[in-house]
Amino acid sequence: MMAQVYEFVWRILHALLHLQRALICWFRVRLWNWRLWKRAVAALLVPVALGFQNHKKLGPSAGKRGLRRVRWGADGKSLEKLPLHVSLLIAEDELHYTDIANLVVWCMAVGISYVSVYDNQGIFRRNNSRLMDEILKQQQELLGLDGTKCPIELLNNGSDKQDHQVLSCQAGVKTLSPDDGKPSIVRAAQELCRAVEQKERTAKDIDVHMLDSILRDSVHIPDPDLVLKFGPVESTLGYLPWHIRLSEFISMPSHTSVSYEDFLSALKRYATCEQRQGK
Numbered sequence: 001m002m003a004q005v006y007e008f009v010w011r012i013l014h015a016l017l018h019l020q021r022a023l024i025c026w027f028r029v030r031l032w033n034w035r036l037w038k039r040a041v042a043a044l045l046v047p048v049a050l051g052f053q054n055h056k057k058l059g060p061s062a063g064k065r066g067l068r069r070v071r072w073g074a075d076g077k078s079l080e081k082l083p084l085h086v087s088l089l090i091a092e093d094e095l096h097y098t099d100i101a102n103l104v105v106w107c108m109a110v111g112i113s114y115v116s117v118y119d120n121q122g123i124f125r126r127n128n129s130r131l132m133d134e135i136l137k138q139q140q141e142l143l144g145l146d147g148t149k150c151p152i153e154l155l156n157n158g159s160d161k162q163d164h165q166v167l168s169c170q171a172g173v174k175t176l177s178p179d180d181g182k183p184s185i186v187r188a189a190q191e192l193c194r195a196v197e198q199k200e201r202t203a204k205d206i207d208v209h210m211l212d213s214i215l216r217d218s219v220h221i222p223d224p225d226l227v228l229k230f231g232p233v234e235s236t237l238g239y240l241p242w243h244i245r246l247s248e249f250i251s252m253p254s255h256t257s258v259s260y261e262d263f264l265s266a267l268k269r270y271a272t273c274e275q276r277q278g279k
Contacts, residue, residue: 065144069109075264076110079271083225085114087176087247089239090255091231095123099255101134103228105142106263108171114221115173120237122177131175174221178238185242188214215242223247226270228263230255248273 076082086107088100100117107115117124117131124131188211195201216223223243229236229251236244250266252258 065142069143072106072109072260073111075267076112079110079267081271082111082267083248083270084112085116085222085224085226086112087116087118087224087227087239088255089227089229089236090117090119090124091229091233091235091237092254092256094256095119096256097131097134098138099258100124100131101138102142102260103255103258103263104135104171104173105138106260108139109143110264110267113171115171116176116221116224117173118176118237118239120178120239122179124175125177125179128175132173135173172221176240181238181240184215185211212242226250226266228252228266230258246275248275 088103090100104115104117191214192201192206192210196203196206223245224240224247227239227244227247227249229249231254234251236249248270250269252262252266
């Protein structure tokens with residue numbers, strides 16, 4: 001009888017031992033699966049969290065800049081004709097570099113190749129570097145592009161080569177002053193007179209085409225297709241009389257706080273105007 005009891009107890013203990021081992025194995029598997037699950041979740045969530053942090057660092061403005069680039073580029077392509085050279089004639093006493101820089105960047109964004117800036121005091125000419133710094137700043141602010149992705153070329157005045165400022169949508173920017181107007185015609189005439197005097201040319205050689213060639217070489221950019229005149233003064237204030245024979249003039253109230261919509265409206269007016277070109 002006692003032997004049967006011992007055997008029964010031994011079988012129970014043996015069963016409990018197997019049960020213990022089975023439970024330990026089951027817990028180990030569950031624990032292992034739990035760790036794997038946590039790692040998998042972490043692998044999925046960490047990149048999301050990092051991306052969210054990066055998005056926070058970039059800010060919502062980064063997306064807006066990209067949308068601006070696309071929209072403004074599409075605006076330029078939608079126009080029937082786009083000027084190759086737009087000149088900004090500032091007929092106002094108070095000059096705002098940020099507003100001028102915005103206009104230059106907008107010109108670049110829609111696909112205009114050359115932009116010139118004129119004031120009758122020569123202030124922009126004397127402050128080339130300040131204007132260029134502001135253009136680069138607004139380029140980054142409005143388009144999210146640095147100078148290496150969207151280069152700007154500051155064109156020197158006189159007979160020098162172009163000044164490459166490591167500023168696709170490359171644009172040439174030139175500052176103009178009254179010295180580029182009537183005085184440049186006088187200098188060109190004096191140059192031709194000296195050439196005749198030194199017998200390098202004859203009087204019969206001199207014609208309109210020769211004078212035109214000299215004046216064009218002094219400016220280094222095409223004649224302006226469109227001149228945006230800002231200010232209440234109804235005058236060109238000595239602006240390049242030789243180069244605006246075929247230019248279209250559009251007057252705007254002020255360059256101060258001018259908007260992109262105002263700028264685009266002027267381009268649309270230019271695109272629909274009929275230029276007879278002397279016919």
